Amino acid sequence: MKTLIEPFRIKSIEHIEFTTREQRIQILETAHFNPFLIKAKDVIIDLLTDSGTGSMSSDQWADIMKGDESYAGSRSFYRFESVIRHISSMPHIFPVHQGRAAEKILFSVLGGKDKYVLSNTLFDTTRANIEYSGAEGVDLLCEEGRQIGVAAPFKGNIDIDALTKFIAVNGKERVAMVIMTVTNNSGGGQPVSMENIRNAKQICSMHNIPFFIDACRFAENCYFVKQREGGYHNKSILEIAQELFSYADGCTMSAKKDGLANIGGFLALRDEHTAEACRNLLIIMEGFPTYGGLAGRDLEAIATGLEEVMEEEYLSYRIGSMQYIGEKLDQYNIPYLKPTGGHAIYLDAKAFLPHIPVDQYPGQALNCALYIEAGIRVVEIGSLMFGKSDKSGALIPAANELVRLALPRRTYTKSHLDYVVEAIVNVYKNRQSVKGMVIKYESPYLRHFTARMELIKEATYIDALS
Structure with missing residues (x-):
């Protein structure tokens, strides 16, 4: 059979709380435009990390x-x-x-x-x-x-x-x-x-x-x-x-x-x-x-x-889920790191948002846009996470500006993946409305965990959708 199915049956569920776009805008502003600071109950699909977020058997x-x-x-x-x-x-x-x-x-x-x-x-x-x-x-x-x-x-x-x-x-x-x-x-x-x-x-x-x-x-x-x-x-x-x-x-x-x-x-x-x-x-x-x-x-x-974890049926489904998302994104020519990897899809924020310079953190801007669009929480893997400042305070950017959508193990179904793809496509169609960000606070280590961001003071994705 060609159809990808989950190699398990669902025995227990966890309810998802749905939010409106207006609520998500307010939530994101309260969190200083850093999805790490958003309460989990305010997230519809949580792809921030695959670390400890999976379902046990x-x-x-x-x-x-x-x-x-x-x-x-x-x-x-x-x-x-x-x-x-x-x-x-x-x-x-x-x-x-x-x-x-x-x-x-x-x-x-x-x-x-x-x-x-x-x-x-x-x-x-x-x-x-x-x-x-x-x-x-x-x-x-x-x-x-x-x-x-x-x-x-x-x-x-x-x-x-x-x-x-x-x-x-x-x-x-x-x-x-x-x-x-x-x-x-x-x-x-x-x-x-x-x-x-x-x-x-x-x-x-x-x-x-x-x-x-x-x-x-x-x-x-x-x-x-x-x-x-x-x-x-x-x-x-x-x-x-x-x-x-x-x-x-x-x-x-x-x-x-x-x-x-x-x-x-x-x-x-x-x-x-x-x-x-x-x-x-x-x-x-x-x-x-x-x-x-x-x-x-x-x-x-x-x-x-x-x-x-070493069961091949599970691994085939796990890797196949990433390939499934990648094939969907290919239909819309959405840029991502190819080929799809083992645990996540990595959107190429620099190619996705070419109008945003690296010192305005295009990965974080895309990160926030996905949350506003559909309540999806992801993580920036770019100049916010890995960038550093030189002696003059100028940004030394990361090699790439990526946004990681890490899939928790045995947690989401194919319909959840379709929802994620739809959200990415919608943001991509409106990508010119997404604007950059600046850092207002950062800690000396792992700054992306606690950084407080602020939108560039001009028309933004929030304005376009409000």
Whole structure:
């Protein structure tokens, strides 16, 4: 059959509160034109993130009741550890309350002043934790990954030549680690090939540089490998995942993505010395090593989710949902990062709104326009999130101005996706009415979370639709 259907039945529902356009305008103004500051009840379709926003299965809910809440040595931890070890083969498994806690611990141990962390592309919290440690994060995305409208099978790859050159120029002793993000979130949810991972690992081994995986969406990446890379078509997702992790010295993971859970994550390591240092920090920051900031019931839900996420029927539906949206957008020639990725659609705000200069944040302007149009909350991945100011205060823009529509797992149906596409099309037809924005307040780290924006003082999308 060609028709895409959800590989599950709905057993419980959550009501959506509908708002009018006039109400949404007022809500957005109250939130200083930052959708992060909008109350969830005022959102109709929430595509802000796929992190912790998915729906858990009946098996996960059943396993929650088995949670052993013992402070030390709970049964739930040992099941959690066993599942992760089976997938990753790593001996040292530390639960944390979410992925950024694993990053904070890891970079506190291996980062530091005058160090570099090299990556295909770092996400916002990863980069923030690297910088907080005193190190500097460097993105070495492959050339095809920087070409938004060009389709290629593995646009998430690291540039191997650039990696080799960076180490040669700056010295291997200054490279704290190489960390590969799979799939490449800031790079459009694009996958990384197994060949690229092997090559990066070989370079790291030659120079005695630790090689890590940011494994938030490892299963989605493995599905792409199975579909697109020679030699993997007949392998299971588990077998592909086991090979992927075999090249790594360690990994961080937010289990709020491919763990199919609402909270939690882990840090996994091979080296005993590094593990001991991380364990000591874990106890200070998160809790005893066998619960690490999580309840036993959370450990159970994650263990089950990590098994469910590797089911090919689920992954086919998950990746197929992104392709479905992309095919709809193609009918209207709406610009987005191609091909569609694993967990989100990335609209190209610079091409969508070419009349708005980058220093007026076209991604955030599009973000707000989608909320006004249909109550859809998304996130800007451009110069608001990744841009910085030079010494004179002028904006150093991000490489791209993207708007990410991240799809929560097992949460929305195809009719919800059609609603989203309709909203994008409507905004696109009225795109000349969308105007830029300025920042009135920003915090020193992760400014997009709390930034207060203001519209440019001229005719706006709000005026055109009021």
